[in-house]
Amino acid sequence: MYKEKYAINFFKADQEEMRRKTQGLSRILVEFIVKAAFGELEKIQQECKQMRYSAQGYLEESNVPPEEKSTLVNIGYVNALLDVEQMYLQKLTIQNEMQQIKTRYKNAILASLVKRGTMLHKDLACAIGVSVSGLTAVIKQMNATSVPTIRVEEVSKYKLYSITPAAYQYVMRCMPGLLPEIETRNREKEVYFDYVMAARSIKQNRKTEMAEWGRECRVDYVMAPNKEGKKYLEEQTGFGSIVEFSKKLA
Amino acid sequence: MVFAEKCTVFDVLAYLCSVFTKEEERHYAIQWVTADEKHVGRIINTYRNFLAIILNASANEYRLDDKDISYLNGEMEKLEKQEEKGDVFRLIIEVEKRMDMYSDWQNRGVIYDLQPLNGNAGETGIAIYPRIRPLWDIDKSERNRERRFNASFTNYMMVRTEDVQPFEIVMHYWNDSGVLHPMEDGWSLRVALAPVMDDAELKTEERDLAVGYTVGVEGLRNGEKVTERVLRVFDQMFSEEYGIIVFPEALGTEEALSGIKRKMREQPEVCTFVIAPTICADGANVLVVLGPGGVECLRHKKTSPAILITRDGRAEREDLLFDRQVHLLITKELGLVAFPICAELLDPDFYRLIVNAVLVDTIICASFSPGVSAFHDTLLKGTAARLLQLYINTCSAKAVSRNGQIALPLGFVQIPCSDEEFQIRAMDWECMGECPRGICYFDIMIIYKDQKFHIESIHKKCA
Known part of the structure; x- marks a missing residue:
């Protein structure tokens, strides 16, 4: 639900407003069109249709000669159409490119980075359950798009990975289940970090059992366990997916 | 309270940067080059909420709400108590990483002026501008080795007011692309550099002022002839749809500019940028850059007067109404572009401003000069920063030369590669001193394929 008021009274508003x-x-129109949010679009249409009267009245008042007025109106109209088209194309490009990413670790990587912000190479590898050397190829696949999804930075001999804002916005739009609670404005309670801590303590208790599976998994990353870990958790807790598991923990 | 209502992420970034002096910036940048794993991890953990707020704001035009602001103010209080600024240095880099490419272009047209993105530039002395990297490999650029925030920043750059002085920056943004022609594994760019003619005569006036000798340039003696030639050359070049057309200094008139605009307006579908011949009038020397459809991208007034040595050995200064404003154009293909007019390129202060302070990627210089070796040397300086540079002089400058000869070569194209043989291409003169009196320009094709540059040039002329 959008909160801002977009209607303009052209007789009253200043240039900046x-x-x-x-x-x-x-921007919000394009956002709603991309999401096909009919309810929101209807609401915004109701709110903003008054602007047409205000605009027409303003043009009537203006001393510009009629032909020039008509040209100016068309200039505004064309500019708006092209701006909206450009924004729509950008959104679709990001969406399209993200869907083109073939690696099966895509969601796990996005989930880990959305939650952790920036991660070191070995930590990310552990979080998604691939070998340290295998991660480089996975990241390459993730970034083989015209819109980079993962930002790679080298500090000293370490590689740091973080999600790009474009990819983050894609996650917000298309995979909201991956978002930690902090993004839903429940910051005071810090639910997200609480459940990470809760998960960590559960993990500590099960550390011995997990060791039997012969895989080393860092305690911090129980939210995105490896394949065997996932199977184990499903058997033990009956939680269907990582997202459900996170929700129940939260 | 550091951040007030309605502040943006850009304000936060500028404020954080302003906490560092240049000395501290360098100190911590060096420190961070060898940071260990634990240190990086600790900072990411410490500021996870801070960074989550920034990432979240990316979906909201980088505006922060009251809750965000009060949280950030709380964090700032804690930061201010810290003596060690190393963590803050890393925090700044992490904040910038969470800011997407500049996208605030709605409802502004296709080419427009751009103010600093942060509203607190006055208080902090830091201006934040978008930074769009050019479409060539800059991995080996010396800029990546700089001990500054900008070396780690991806989508934005911070500019300190003190670094810009005595100048003032005016940014312009071109929200489109099309100058480069995409091809498999690369792109190509067609450039036309026009020396125009060898008999344009400047209308000069010697003025004996309080200090030293000056000579004022007030247009052209044979303005009509020059305008006719400029338009004729332009018509030919425009019909060949070059990406960039560059004219030299001082051969411009208002009529020539209107003629060029008129022609471009007839064909807005041709994506050509024209660096029009500069117009000397009313004590100023003005360069106009026209975009597709003849749209005026910027008007840049020359900021550094030329110093000429006359035949009797006397030094004469160009009498110029100084301007402090340096106009730059942000593009999505050539990065940030600067348009120095002749002596400006040789002025070390100006060069430092454009290359070191604001990190331009492309330099296009129009000149009217009796000598070119200094320009050649200056252009070479750009190699380490991986700049693309174009320079054109006019044969008409022989009139101000002590030996009355045309300075050769007439133009240079410097491409960002390490191979000495190809770094700088001189435009060879093929008319053997006899001006073609018709059309004269250099046709240049720059090809970038598989991360390698290739360049071809032909001297096009006809009587």
Whole structure:
């Protein structure tokens, strides 16, 4: 649900307010169109249709000659259409590129990075259950798109990975289940970190059992266990997926 | 309270950067080069909430709400108590990493002026601008070895007011692409550099001012002839759809500019940038850059006067109404582009500004000079920073030369590669001193394929 008011009264609004509102309106419209959020679109249409009257009235008042007025209206119309098209294309490109990523670790990587922010190479490898050397190829696959999804930074001899804002916005839009609680504005309670801590203590208790599976898994990353770990957890807890598991823990 | 209502992530970034002096910035940048794993991990953990807020704001045009602001203010209080700034240095880099490419272009048109993105530039002395890397390999650029925030920043750059002085930056943003022609594993760029003619005569006036000798340039004596030639050359070049067309200094008139614009407006589908011949009038020397459809991207007034040595050995200064403003164009293909006018390129302060302070990627220089060796040397300086540079002089500058000869070569194209043989290409003169009196320009094709540059040039002329 959007909170901002986008309607403009052209007789009252100043230039800055007009620009801010029109920019905001075009952005949110594209967002809703991409999501096909019919309810929201209907609501915004109801809220903003008054602007047409205000705009027409303003043009009537203006002293610009009629032909020029008509040209100016068309300029505004074309510019708005092209801006909206450009934004829509950008969103679709990101969506399309993200869907093209073939690696099966895509969701696990995104989930880990959304939750942890920045991760070291070996920590990310452990979190998604691949070998340290195998991760480089996986990251290459993740970034073999025109819109990079993972930012790679080298500090000293270490590689740091973080999610790019474009990929983050894709996750927000298309995979909201991966988002930690902090993103839902429940920051005071710090639910997300609480459940990480809870998961950590559960993991500590099961450490001995997990060791039997012959895989070393860092205690911090129980939210994204490896394949065997996942199977084990499903058997033990009956939780269907990582997301469900996280929710129940939260 | 550091951050007030309605502040943005850009304000946060600028404030954090302002906490560091240049000395501290360098100190911590060196320290972080050899940071250990534990240290990195600790900082990421310590500031996870801080960074989550920044990432979250990326979906909200980087605006922060009241809750975010009060949290960040709390964090700032804690940070201020810390004596060790190493963690803050890393935090700044992590904050920038969570900021997506500049995208605030709605409802502004296709080419527009761009103010610093942060609203607190005045208080902090730090301006944040978008940074778009050029479409060539810059991995080996010396800029990656700089001990500064900008070496680690990806989508933005911070500019300190003190680094810009005595100049002032005016950024312009081109929200489109099309100058480069994509091809398999690379791109190509067609450039036309026009010396135009050898008999343009400057209308000069010697002025004996309080200090030293000056000479004022107030346009052209044979303005009509020059305008006719400029337009004729332009028509030919424009019909060949070059990506960039560059004219030299001082051969411009308002009529020529209007003629070029008129022609470009007829064909807005041609994606050509024209660096029009500069116009000397009213004490100023003005360069106009036109974008597709003849849209005026920027008007840059020359900031550094030329110093000429006359035949009798006297030094004369170009009498110029100084301007502090340096206009730059942000593009998605060539990165940040600067347009120095002749002597500006040789002015070390100006060069430091554009190359070190604001990190331009492309330099296009129009010149009217009796000598070119200093320009050649300056262009070579850009090799380490992997700059793409174009330079064009005019044969008409022989009139101000002590030996009355045309300075050769007439132009240079410097491409960002390590191979000495190809680094700088001089534009060879093929008319053997006899001006073609018709059309004269250099046709240059820059090809970038598999991370390697290749360049071809032809001197096009006809009587």
